[in-house]
Amino acid sequence: MSTAALPRVTVVAAKHRDAGPLVALQRDAADLAVLCAGSDDKEGRAVLDRALSEAEGRGCRVSHAPRTLTAQQGGGKEELLKEFHELRPQRLLLPDPDPVRSGYDDSAGVPVHDVPPGHAVTALDALAAAREYQHSTGEPVFVDCRRAGAEDGADAATVLRYPHTTHWLAEGFDGRLSAFLPSADGVLRWTQDEPGGRGWQGPEPLAGPHLMPGLSVHRDPHGFVHLLALRRTPRKDGGEDVAVVRAAQYRTGGPLTPWHSLGSPNPGDRYKSREVGFPAAGFDASGSLFVFARNFGHSISVRAQGADGHWAPWQHLRGARVADEIVTVTTARGEVEVYARARDTAAVVRWHRTGGVWTEDRTVPLAPAPGSLAAGPEPGTLLFRDLGTNEPCVWQPGLASALPIGGADGAGPVTGASGVAAEGWTYSALVRSGPGGTCVVGAHAQGRPDTGVWWNDLGARSPRMPAMVHDRTGGVTLATVDAAGRLSLAHRQSPDGAFAFGSWHTA
Template identity: 45%
Template sequence: MAIVVAAPAEAIALIASEPDGSVIEVICLDGGSGAEYRALEAAMAAASRRGCRFSGEPFVLDAGAGNITGQILDVLHETGPVRLRTLDPDPAHDSFDTERKLPIVNEPAARGKAARSALRAARRYQLEAGVPVFVECRRAGAGTGLPPEAATRYPLTTGWLVSGKDGRLSAYLPTAAGVVRWTEGRTEAEGWSGPELLDGPELMPGLRVLRGPDGYAYLLGLSRTKRKESGADIEVVCAAQYQSGRPLGPWVALGNPHAPNWQVARSVGFPSAAFAADGSMHVFVRNFGHGVSVRTQSPKGRLSRWDALRGQKVADEMTAFPASDGGVQLVARARDAEGAVHWHRRDAESAWQEDARVPVSLRAGSLSAAPESGLVRFRYSATNEVCVWWPGAQTPIGLGGPDGDGPVAGVSGADIQGWGCTVLVRGGHGGVPAIGAHPDGRPDTGVWWSESGERSIVPPAAAFDSRGRVVIVTVGMDGKLRVARQQLGSDGLEFTPWSVL
């Protein structure tokens, strides 16, 4: 794993949040002051005591020599990382100049430059080496005690395993060079193909994957296009997978609520989306003012205007989900509190309504839509326990599993000895997947969790295969896909041994 920062002090939080046993390379644009470099050495020594390994001293680049991207690329070829972590390529603004209509950013310019150079170098390295590189951009200023899930600029991908119209499964994940895909073969004997890099624009390191009512998989991301004058245009883009294993459909621009002011637009959050029962797709983003903006795409592709939802300020974490009445709802983590905000509307012609009195205190980086319509899952901020909540419920229901970090995936309607059950999978202790289940519609009966497999560098995902078996996928520390499949007819919930693709 490579950490790329502008100055030594900026690597400290990234090192502290790495799991025990990680192999780490540190790359700095300059060596900083003596005190700063000594603080980095102390952080590396502390990480070594908990099992992390460093091949040697940090790589200190010659920023004055120019071609920072090329220098980083040389180090990546030398070290061969599977993961790369850096800071926010578009640092957050502190205030706004109303006369010039420009955001005011007080972070050192070198931070964003280092991150953008790291992303370009990682993209080139992946294209040249032919192996996926998984990237995470941490928000500058995030506390050292926060895990990566809680401090990442682009939310971790959930729901990244989906079935196509033919029942074959496909896994999609964001990498430095774009989206990579693994596709299940037409028969079990045929196995899986991938990872295959899909054609597309330059994307930021995040991805939303959802299955539409038409059975197609839809991918959403943020594209970055360099402007001729200066800066870059950031906009929401979407592509559809019509046939399993075939080329991805064209990426279609869904815009940015702050276009054409690119200095403001670059601060937009990562999109979340859900389909209503009528086939319309609702796309939500955190906007410049830390509110929520939404636009709708009709089943025929017609886009509504961006609509700003007034109300409480939100963080870069939200999940849209289908409601039981056929509409779409949204839950977002509050920006300045551990609570959440819920938006809903009565019908397509009504205005969006905000409910800021949601009885949810969630841990950052843990929010996700549940497989059952109208439910969300998260980790309780005080105990880290997995919880489930639905709009209107007075309190969430605890599901146990206080170890580990990140969101929870799952499926409902799984066959376990003839009973319909909801199967859940989450990151457990040390990132090892933990699997549990409860009867459909009865989360109050509790969940018995058991760990399986090895550490995953992404949140685990789950889906049904063509035979109705639950399939769970992870990505190991070597960047390779791991797959486990439910064994129907066995005593309880049992899975095949993990296979490595």
């Protein structure tokens, strides 16, 4: 890749030493800039210098020395906005705007954090500036926030405060596909012109005031697409609340419904509500929607909407302390179950309903790598990467152990689709990120992952997870998006022939 074509990535941190781990998140070649809200000592500057030197070894270009936004210049949103107009970032790497507490001061009634408050302030200023920059220029900006307390040197999939969207390509009620991804200023949408066609429109910005940079996409049993996110809103008594919000697309290419607040598992407290985890959701066979999120106490809370549209209040599922990594699966009986990675041990906890009551199961025999849990393409199955080997594995209740399926290269979740016909057999198709963020596909006989998976690297490097859809016609479509917001697609060459794809084309 020529330097002229390098994606433009800007790191914003409180001080130089804090920018080092953020620079390390940029694993691929990029035109890299660093902005610091405050100055640092010699040791802190040395930390950043080492990180930038290592980045140059990965092919990054550092065009100028890190810039410090002094107190006299403001150092806040306005100064960052001015810098963004000069740097024109396509990707931002930021600290955690809502770090999880390390303790709680009962006498003062406030949480205690391991990171200075300036980290969150810097992140919030940068998010506000990025929203304004994208809104005024129309240029998409993708944002990744590094979770406070994350291990240095860990892969991006394991340290993000807001996980990358997985199932972001969805078939609508009319058979056309839509792609949805979070950006600095709300959601970006691409829309297919006609079912099975190669023409697309987008990216189209969809209003999402004050959304945080994460998105969860779900298709209900009727073919309508639902979006879940976190939204920050000011409180009348000062501070801000973070709440789970939902919008829906009932007509492909049409407007979203207004973003409806589902509130917080810990409402009414300006500190506790800010720590809500990123939501996961699932529909059961009746059309009821279940939304889950980690609460302030580090257990799981659920809020359900019945098929009649009525919302029940948030319910706390007492039990194991969990990390901010939750996925749902829908079983062959059409029931929703939820899995969460444990917070303090290398384990997974499962909740399922028995007689309408949520039951905790701590006997799940898995040790997943952080950031790798995903629903499998077959009902009731779970996909993850093994903590020790990084190899993708599949598991479902009743199995004594998980089954490895190869593909230890790459990082992050594995997703896919079932019911794919190929040369007289039915397969489950899989997609994941490979080395350097390429799109890697595979397949195994449906219901028989033990027969083996044949992985094929299709290229199309992307900083986001690739997505896959198996549509009603039998076609399979793959999608990636580059740092500049260009959507690329590849289509299966035959709906029932060999599992092979044509060349990538830009929407």
